[in-house]
Amino acid sequence: MKTLSISPLMLSIQLALAVAGGITSTSILAQDGTGGIAAQSSQQFEIAAGSLDRVLSQFALDAGIGLYMDASLSAGKQSAGLRGSYSIDAGLMQILSQTGLIAQRQRDGSYQLLESESSATHQLPAVLVEGARYTESDLQYHEPRSVSVITREQIDQRPPRHAADMLEQTSGIYSAVNQRDPGLSVNIRGIQDYGRVNMNIDGMRQNFSINGHQQRNGVIFIDPELIESIQIDKGAVSQLGSAGTLGGIATFNTINASQFLEPGKIFGGRLRAGHGIGNLSNGTFFNGSAVFAMGNEQADVLVGWSERNFGNYYAGTNNPDNLGSNIRGRDLNPEAWEDWLTSEVEYMDSVTRSQIIKIGTQLAEDQRLQFSYLETDTDSKDAWTYMNSDTNRYYYRHTGSTDANSRSAALDYSFNPNQLIDLNAKLYLVKTGVDKWSAESTASQSSGNWYPDYTDRVETETWGLQLENTSLFSIGQQGMLSLNYGGELYRDQFSSSTTRQQAVNETVLPYIPGGANPEGTRWMGSLFGHIDYQHGDWLTIDAGLRYDRYRLQGEAGMTLWMYKDGQFQSGTGREQQHLIFDVDQEAGRLSPSLGIAIKPGVDWLQLYTRWGKGWRPPTTTESFMSGRPHAGSSSQVVYPNPYLEAERSQNWELGFNVFTESMLTPHDRLGIKVAYFDTRIDNFIFMDTNASVPGGTVGGISMGRSAYQNNQEETRFRGIEYNLDYDTGNYYAQLNYTQMLGSNNFCSKEFYIGGAQELVQVGTEPGFIQVGPIQIPVNIPIYEARPNDALNNLVTCGHIMGNASYMPADRGSLTLGTRLLDLRLDMGARMRYSPGNGEHLDGSWAGSLLDKALWPRYKVYDLYANFRVTPALNLTLAMENVTDEAYFVAMGDVNNLSLARGRTLTGMLEYRF
Numbered sequence: 001m002k003t004l005s006i007s008p009l010m011l012s013i014q015l016a017l018a019v020a021g022g023i024t025s026t027s028i029l030a031q032d033g034t035g036g037i038a039a040q041s042s043q044q045f046e047i048a049a050g051s052l053d054r055v056l057s058q059f060a061l062d063a064g065i066g067l068y069m070d071a072s073l074s075a076g077k078q079s080a081g082l083r084g085s086y087s088i089d090a091g092l093m094q095i096l097s098q099t100g101l102i103a104q105r106q107r108d109g110s111y112q113l114l115e116s117e118s119s120a121t122h123q124l125p126a127v128l129v130e131g132a133r134y135t136e137s138d139l140q141y142h143e144p145r146s147v148s149v150i151t152r153e154q155i156d157q158r159p160p161r162h163a164a165d166m167l168e169q170t171s172g173i174y175s176a177v178n179q180r181d182p183g184l185s186v187n188i189r190g191i192q193d194y195g196r197v198n199m200n201i202d203g204m205r206q207n208f209s210i211n212g213h214q215q216r217n218g219v220i221f222i223d224p225e226l227i228e229s230i231q232i233d234k235g236a237v238s239q240l241g242s243a244g245t246l247g248g249i250a251t252f253n254t255i256n257a258s259q260f261l262e263p264g265k266i267f268g269g270r271l272r273a274g275h276g277i278g279n280l281s282n283g284t285f286f287n288g289s290a291v292f293a294m295g296n297e298q299a300d301v302l303v304g305w306s307e308r309n310f311g312n313y314y315a316g317t318n319n320p321d322n323l324g325s326n327i328r329g330r331d332l333n334p335e336a337w338e339d340w341l342t343s344e345v346e347y348m349d350s351v352t353r354s355q356i357i358k359i360g361t362q363l364a365e366d367q368r369l370q371f372s373y374l375e376t377d378t379d380s381k382d383a384w385t386y387m388n389s390d391t392n393r394y395y396y397r398h399t400g401s402t403d404a405n406s407r408s409a410a411l412d413y414s415f416n417p418n419q420l421i422d423l424n425a426k427l428y429l430v431k432t433g434v435d436k437w438s439a440e441s442t443a444s445q446s447s448g449n450w451y452p453d454y455t456d457r458v459e460t461e462t463w464g465l466q467l468e469n470t471s472l473f474s475i476g477q478q479g480m481l482s483l484n485y486g487g488e489l490y491r492d493q494f495s496s497s498t499t500r501q502q503a504v505n506e507t508v509l510p511y512i513p514g515g516a517n518p519e520g521t522r523w524m525g526s527l528f529g530h531i532d533y534q535h536g537d538w539l540t541i542d543a544g545l546r547y548d549r550y551r552l553q554g555e556a557g558m559t560l561w562m563y564k565d566g567q568f569q570s571g572t573g574r575e576q577q578h579l580i581f582d583v584d585q586e587a588g589r590l591s592p593s594l595g596i597a598i599k600p601g602v603d604w605l606q607l608y609t610r611w612g613k614g615w616r617p618p619t620t621t622e623s624f625m626s627g628r629p630h631a632g633s634s635s636q637v638v639y640p641n642p643y644l645e646a647e648r649s650q651n652w653e654l655g656f657n658v659f660t661e662s663m664l665t666p667h668d669r670l671g672i673k674v675a676y677f678d679t680r681i682d683n684f685i686f687m688d689t690n691a692s693v694p695g696g697t698v699g700g701i702s703m704g705r706s707a708y709q710n711n712q713e714e715t716r717f718r719g720i721e722y723n724l725d726y727d728t729g730n731y732y733a734q735l736n737y738t739q740m741l742g743s744n745n746f747c748s749k750e751f752y753i754g755g756a757q758e759l760v761q762v763g764t765e766p767g768f769i770q771v772g773p774i775q776i777p778v779n780i781p782i783y784e785a786r787p788n789d790a791l792n793n794l795v796t797c798g799h800i801m802g803n804a805s806y807m808p809a810d811r812g813s814l815t816l817g818t819r820l821l822d823l824r825l826d827m828g829a830r831m832r833y834s835p836g837n838g839e840h841l842d843g844s845w846a847g848s849l850l851d852k853a854l855w856p857r858y859k860v861y862d863l864y865a866n867f868r869v870t871p872a873l874n875l876t877l878a879m880e881n882v883t884d885e886a887y888f889v890a891m892g893d894v895n896n897l898s899l900a901r902g903r904t905l906t907g908m909l910e911y912r913f
Helices: 015-018 052-063 088-098 137-140 153-156 163-167 335-344 619-624
Strands: 043-047 082-086 101-103 113-117 147-151 197-201 229-235 248-254 267-276 286-295 299-310 349-362 367-387 394-415 425-440 456-473 479-496 520-535 539-563 567-569 572-600 605-616 635-637 647-661 669-684 687-688 703-708 713-726 732-743 746-748 757-771 774-787 795-797 811-820 825-834 859-869 872-882 904-912
Touching: 043 052, 043 163, 082 088, 088 101, 137 147, 137 669, 137 713, 147 153, 153 229, 153 859, 153 872, 163 229, 163 367, 267 703, 286 904, 335 394, 367 647, 456 872, 539 605, 539 757, 567 757, 572 619, 703 872
Parallel strands: 197 248, 635 703
Antiparallel strands: 043 082, 101 113, 147 229, 229 248, 267 286, 267 904, 286 299, 299 349, 349 367, 367 394, 394 425, 425 456, 456 479, 479 520, 520 539, 539 572, 567 774, 572 605, 605 647, 647 669, 669 713, 687 703, 713 732, 732 811, 746 795, 757 774, 811 825, 825 859, 859 872, 872 904
16 A cells, blocks of 8 residues: 555544634534434535545535545546435545545544455445544534534524523523523523624624623524524634623524435425423423425525414423522511512513525535525514512513514625635625514503603614635644635614604603614724644644724714813803714734644644733723613613723633544544633723713712723633533433633723813802892802812722622533434433522622622523434424423523523424425
8 A cells, every 4th residue: 555645635523613613514423333314313415526625625624523544645636526315434434435435434533545455345434433433513522613503403402492501501501581582692601782793694703782780781683493403613703703701602504405415315304393291381382494405516595484383381390499589578578578489470462583594506616696585674672670569469561573684695695616725715694683573551640740652763784795715734744734714894783763752741851862782883803813734633833814994984972960160159150061972993903823733642632821812992882872771760870981992812722632532342432521701801891880071070979871982991701611421322421610700890981981070179259149128248269170080090899780790600501311212312311500690699689689689599400302203204392391390590680680591391393395
């Protein structure tokens, strides 16, 4: 046999996945003992016909495998390419058919290309490791960084009611969940809101943001029915999609036509129908979708539709002591509290409808153009609980309704003729609007506090352009080099309107230029480069550099009572003034990153460390937000802050990966990942609830007047993530846990934009006072208003409203499962656990509800079973919260206080054709 030389096709797992950046599927399963390929073993490939060298290179890149060969073996050979759903081994067999070559799998999972001496004795199945099983989620155990993939299989094991349910079993990932609001806000390692995490659908940024008391200040509307996988890239990175981020990137990958079209098949699709079962349906109604795909090697079309319906449900009632005594005033009103716990949770009905269209065409063997359109419309309700006059029952009052519509359209182009050019370009538009109806005031019309019902509309329109290329270089015995570079540009246009009419008693109003939410524009541009070098199979070094630049334009202001210029008598100096901000500002910054990984003498262990910087400029909402956050005559006002500074972060990570096969049995595999992360942020922007505006002479008395401010202290999010995955084929176990460490203090200037004043007597002037009919001459003091430097420099702490007040509660899950009947039956049990953050669950009830850490501990058990009746027909059953635990999801929205569902049984029938 010839001596093997490392060619450009020698793509290690780490290098291939790093180059791919956004791999949507790396699911691999070897043939079982009968020679049949299990349904979940395959992944989708779209590789055009061409030279064998190019086709094999693209296959190794897409599949995330190492492929070793003598370059002369592929010289002059052609391949028909690969389109459709294949396992790794079946895909290689198809590509190499008629070439006289075979792929032999090595112990480390890589493949070696050899000449076939005899097709009868060198059939590919003969060299497979039977029963070896890989999943998309194994990506994290091969990457020297923190990345997680949530597969369709994992989503189906716990059918999601809320989109956040899809993320709950992923380490380091949280979401502030309002059970009534379908909007999803992704929190990565304690960091969320306003673009700190890039939430995108197929790369299209979902930048919709609205002030929500900093529980969900920026949400994505996504339908789980149309999701194929979710990839979470954690921390500071230099890659496409990282512009303006601090926490990472959450990519929701939707279905593609290629998933339903096998070679020679021009029409296919999927029908799914699910529903709650019997008395345990618990408000779960019809959930399903229909997807149709057709096409050939030249073009393909996918059309899909889905609908999800939910209603009122009952929460769990067991272990209510975990909820503490403060939530809903258990100690003060125990009878009403018991009624709240056991009664139906009302006004939970919602409906979500989505449509998806994708049209793709192969312009040439190495060029593809695709148009895609996705629309999601969701209707839901808002409600709050009130106590009746007898203080023995809580009742729900319908306070509003929300109609949210999100539309995304994109044009994608790809060109990959050789190792130096793997070009991808995207032009997209995302338009998200929310119409929120609010009920009229409960006050009597004669009180002066009544106001009629009204509707607010908030809309975000995002245009985006992306361009990236990946080049691969072989440097002989020195290893492999990958260079990924490109740029992106996007523009966010925010607008708002309201039909709100003020109450008679609402006399102190801020200046509102077009509604309580801002109108403005933000441009964001980014150039990035990332280089990845691998020396042999033991050393990986990568480095990146990103330059971001933004421009913020808009107008906001405030109405103030300030002392006038010059001298005046006491009681005559204040006058109404309009302070208007016409903002047009821009800035830019370089953000580097660096990573090193080694294998210390053993192939199954990898040690790595990473460091990187991030930068996020303020959004229009943070800069220009003005108005009343609540209707009525309260004194709560939100003021704009056009002087916010951009946030700057440093991220450091240290961890190790373990991945090995055939450890206890001939067919098992083990993956372990432990990572310590530490993110430090300067100028962290938060909502300060005690902000004083210009014209004041006293500080510390402005509770209820809020503005976004930069934290004067360093904000730090750190913790440890644990992941373990063990699989023998017939049995498996999965464990993940997130431990958050430390706490933060939030401090800001009392007079956040200055303007504090003090009165100084500068003299007197003759005058008189009237006593009855008599005028008495007196010397009247004359004053002058001067800047108060002491108040302008006064810093106060602890006046924060938002989820950053406390670290997210620790959380984890353990799944144990088995596969029977030739792997057609997959069933298991899951435990979800959190020790909670019970700092304010018991004891005295002082201070604001919004500043409490109301995350009770819980331990919840789920069951699931997936039975593939035939290759085309699949049945899934899932029981959530088997023991009927009373609980909130860790980091649940304290503004809503709706308990999670109690015991719930659902079923889903899926038919593929």
